[in-house]
Amino acid sequence: MKILVINPNISESVSTLIQAEAQRSASPGTEIAVATAPFGVAYIETRFEALVGAYATACVAAERHGSYDGVVVAAFGDPGLQGIKELIDVPVVGLTESSLMTAATLGQRFSIIAISPRIKAWYRETVERSHLVSRLASIRALEEPLRDIGSVQQDYAERLKALCNEVVEVDGADVIIIAGAPLAGLAREIRGELSVPVVDGVSSAIAQLEGLIRLSPKKATKGSFAAPPVKPNQGLPEPLARLLNRRSPG
Template sequence: MRILVVNVNTSRSVTEAIGAQAAGAAAPGTGIVPLTPAFGPESVEGNYESYLAAVAVMETVRAHPGPFDAVIQAGYGEHGREGLQELLDVPVVDITEAAAGTALFLGRSYSVVTSLDRTVPLIEERLRAAGLSERCASVRASGLPVLELERDAAAAVDAVAEQAARAVARDGAEVVCLGCGGMAGLAARVGERTGVPVVDGVTAAVKTAESLVSLGLSTSKVRTYAPPRPKRFLNWPPPQAR
């Protein structure tokens, strides 16, 4: 089984970290193929960047020669998963949803701890749109930008653990999801500090994707995610994505 794990930003170091995280969770026989978008921002922290990243991920996956058995979109709270589902026949797993879907089996409610406060609304909206928000106790921001989280792991653990602890004490969270692709690798340390299960989106997505492939299940094509109709495009795709 080969799984494409697509970073949403164009920072190769983030792609590498995500790839390593995914590989560590993969079952024997699962090949992880990390992918960086062919265009877009170096980090995604808002709607403009997220919409652009969504399109970049779609075009990059479309241009990928394959074959692959599943695709993971490795950005937290980002737009685009629905479009990938239209374009592909294989299962598509968003790490935001994989983390939440996993957390539901571990406690009555979960919180997400993300990077900047401005990304909180995006995550809330994605969870709501996915039908996974009812048991979301809160989405909290650590205050650290995406690239900062990656650069200074110790500071990241401190900032994330502090908000995770507040989520447990004040919001009634029983599980914490690490709400940023750049938090790959922090789960164990945040778990020790808070005493609750900590879910990493990338590893959760790998197991979800493996499960779907193993069950022989993929995206329903009867309505929302039917393939795009044949259509003319003006000036698209751009040269870099061909």
């Protein structure tokens, strides 16, 4: 089973964190490839940055098409996820969607721990898109500007643990989601110190995607996740155009 993990951001240091946690959580026999967006920003906090990351991720998914059995969109907020599901004929998962599904199975209400205040609105809207916002107990975030996107976990370990405790004690969370690829792997390290289950985006996504690939669902040929109808297009990267120009088999 081959999984392509796409980092929608340009930060190689974050790709390294993602890769490590993806490897740790993959089943034996699963091959993980990580790709970094060729254009975009260092990390996504806003709707605009997500818009750019969505397009960059789609370009990577198209370029590597044929080399994988499933795709992980590896930024919280899932830039482009629903669109890429239409485009691609194998399962596609995102960090937020996978975390929400895992958290929803482990408890009724969950909170999200995030790396910056600015990111909270975008995360909230991502949860709204899943229609699970009424199960969101809270989003709490680091307040200070980040020193370095590649070392957030080390730099803010104590504050992150404190936030985890606050969402349980104050906000009533049954489950904690530690959000954002820069925090990949943190859940694994601190879960012994916390009083409720803690969910990590990357490992949830790998687990969910492995499960989906094993269930081998059919690619939709009708409904809103069928491939986009063939129609004139122009100016797109060749791999994207090629996928769009395929006649659906359905």
